[in-house]
Amino acid sequence: MATFESLGLCEWLTKQCKQMGISQPTPVQEKCIPAILEGRDCMGCAKTGSGKTAAFVLPVVQKLSEDPYGIFCLVLTPTRELAYQIAEQFRALGKPLGLKECIIVGGMDMVNQGLMLSKKPHIVVATPGRLADHIRSSDTVKMNRLQFLILDEADRLLEQGCTDFTKDLEVILGAVPAKRQTLLFSATLTDTLQQLQGIAINRPFFFEQKSEVRTVAELDQRFILTPEKVKDAYLVYLIQKFQDEHYDWSIMIFTNTCKNCQILTMMLHEFNFPTISLHSMMKQKQRFANLAKFKSNVFKILIATDVAARGLDIPTVQVVINHNTPGLPKIYLHRVGRTARAGRNGIAITLVTQYDIHLINAVEEQNNAKLKEYPVEEKEVLKILTQVNVTRRQCEIRLESTDFEEKKKINKRKQMILEGKDPDLEEKRKAEEEKMRRKKKKQNRKKKNSAKTTAVDS
Numbered sequence: 001m002a003t004f005e006s007l008g009l010c011e012w013l014t015k016q017c018k019q020m021g022i023s024q025p026t027p028v029q030e031k032c033i034p035a036i037l038e039g040r041d042c043m044g045c046a047k048t049g050s051g052k053t054a055a056f057v058l059p060v061v062q063k064l065s066e067d068p069y070g071i072f073c074l075v076l077t078p079t080r081e082l083a084y085q086i087a088e089q090f091r092a093l094g095k096p097l098g099l100k101e102c103i104i105v106g107g108m109d110m111v112n113q114g115l116m117l118s119k120k121p122h123i124v125v126a127t128p129g130r131l132a133d134h135i136r137s138s139d140t141v142k143m144n145r146l147q148f149l150i151l152d153e154a155d156r157l158l159e160q161g162c163t164d165f166t167k168d169l170e171v172i173l174g175a176v177p178a179k180r181q182t183l184l185f186s187a188t189l190t191d192t193l194q195q196l197q198g199i200a201i202n203r204p205f206f207f208e209q210k211s212e213v214r215t216v217a218e219l220d221q222r223f224i225l226t227p228e229k230v231k232d233a234y235l236v237y238l239i240q241k242f243q244d245e246h247y248d249w250s251i252m253i254f255t256n257t258c259k260n261c262q263i264l265t266m267m268l269h270e271f272n273f274p275t276i277s278l279h280s281m282m283k284q285k286q287r288f289a290n291l292a293k294f295k296s297n298v299f300k301i302l303i304a305t306d307v308a309a310r311g312l313d314i315p316t317v318q319v320v321i322n323h324n325t326p327g328l329p330k331i332y333l334h335r336v337g338r339t340a341r342a343g344r345n346g347i348a349i350t351l352v353t354q355y356d357i358h359l360i361n362a363v364e365e366q367n368n369a370k371l372k373e374y375p376v377e378e379k380e381v382l383k384i385l386t387q388v389n390v391t392r393r394q395c396e397i398r399l400e401s402t403d404f405e406e407k408k409k410i411n412k413r414k415q416m417i418l419e420g421k422d423p424d425l426e427e428k429r430k431a432e433e434e435k436m437r438r439k440k441k442k443q444n445r446k447k448k449n450s451a452k453t454t455a456v457d458s
């Protein structure tokens, strides 16, 4: 059986691992660490909670110890909370080295960040948007000697979702040296493999944990078929049940919009559940504070949008509830991966309405995992149905009176101004980009159709 020593890690680092309860390499660590130490680019695809972070942190820290300078390594990640979590792993494993790391994410003071960057930290962990802003607006970011570029949740960084990172990535790639090691990691890396191959070109080592099922064996995957109108009653029923039977369990609930997140939080407060929320409309400081309260068990229930779906490592999470069925199987995979991590057990329950059956079928098919029905005492749910629905409506009315939508717009504009952007210009730019994207999509569709017609003709 491999040990961290046999993978080429030095003694002080393996000691540091042991102190953190990391004593035996996981498969992704066993295969990727030697390749990275050898100087190769690396693409690592392994299930959620399988230790991908240490698979890149450990070899980077070892290499840094051999020739320490700043900026040695840049890690890009799609969310701010994840950036803090990754930086924490670098800080903990690199402690004997006196490793200096710096976190560059949106929603935090840009001047302070500029100052930290100018001090040349060994490791920079960033979200692409804010780092690209720093590169565009000043020349304090000196990455000309950078040795490692790491894209964590690499497929998310490259896909064109509601937050599109591609423009910012271009800016960042233009600021890092071509001669470097590039490391790409995700539980769903294969979904954008071709694009990723263009970034990691230095004899890339590719590791994929082969397995028929894309979720971990320790995860019990369930569904509840419910009419849309009864969904919230099922949610309240489930939380009450878990609280009664397992008072020490933490629960993560995923929902589709910030507004829904807010309403559900208010509603669960009305039922006296210790609930806290995390979504992109909250002020960054509040986001960090809420996550810290959840992590430290002050609050046992976290309601979040997909901003919390990837990467977050909270060992106490025993239950994930999908209040809505995710539109994409890979989003499902990341959401349910917030539980059953590092060999622990966990349960994920998805509320499936009459409109979502095709979505849950796609989840089962693509992840090759069968979901079992979660047994429910329907009588108990019906007993609370009216009370839950009335409470929800009251919360909706209360939220409307707080100008939530208006605040959303104002917050966005404030954020832009803080980042030195002109909100009106940004709006125009976004509209223009969206127009171009649609035009391109249309052209591609046309091209495809004419290729099909030519094929039929011939």
Ligand SMILES: Nc1ncnc2c1ncn2[C@@H]1O[C@H](COP(=O)(O)OP(=O)(O)OP(=O)(O)O)[C@@H](O)[C@H]1O
Pocket (backbone or CB within 6 Å): 021, 022, 023, 024, 025, 026, 029, 046, 047, 048, 049, 050, 051, 052, 053, 054, 186, 187, 310, 311, 312, 313, 337, 338, 341, 342
């Ligand atoms: N070799 C190991 N032995 C035991 N625990 C480990 C080992 N490596 C990492 N861990 C722990 O496993 C947990 C999950 O690791 P990590 O967050 O890196 O998962 P991941 O593969 O990046 O998951 P995701 O795809 O959800 O981001 C962490 O708490 C980490 O400390």
